[in-house]
Amino acid sequence: MTESVVLTVTGMKCGGCETNVKDKLQSVEGISAVTASFKNNEVIVEFDGEKVNLDAIKNVITQAGFTVE
Numbered sequence: 001m002t003e004s005v006v007l008t009v010t011g012m013k014c015g016g017c018e019t020n021v022k023d024k025l026q027s028v029e030g031i032s033a034v035t036a037s038f039k040n041n042e043v044i045v046e047f048d049g050e051k052v053n054l055d056a057i058k059n060v061i062t063q064a065g066f067t068v069e
Contacts, residue, residue, distance in 0.1 A: 002032065003049045007058070011066040012038035024064045028052055041069075 012018060018036040021043055025034045030051025035044040045057055058068045 001049055002046055004044065004046045005054060005057070007043045007045065007061070008041055008069040009036070009043045009061055009066050010041050010069060012036065012041065014038060017066070020064055021061060021066060024060050025057065028056070028060060031057070 009021065012021065015038070017038050021036045022034045025031050025043075025045060030048040031045060032048065033044075033046040036042070043061065047057065061068050
């Protein structure tokens with residue numbers, strides 16, 4: 001079952017930061033789509049809740065050096 005979540009992420013300053021977050025998240029099994037916007041401090045993730053959970057998604061973003069609010 002596909003779920004979607006909008007996360008407030010701070011620390012992204014440019015398009016390179018957006019790409020970094022997107023690449024890291026898209027490498028996780030169960031995540032099907034990622035949209036990141038440093039201008040809006042927002043990351044939208046579509047994922048299969050049976051393969052990956054919200055805590056794991058937040059952990060990937062945190063390990064990439066950004067803060068999930």
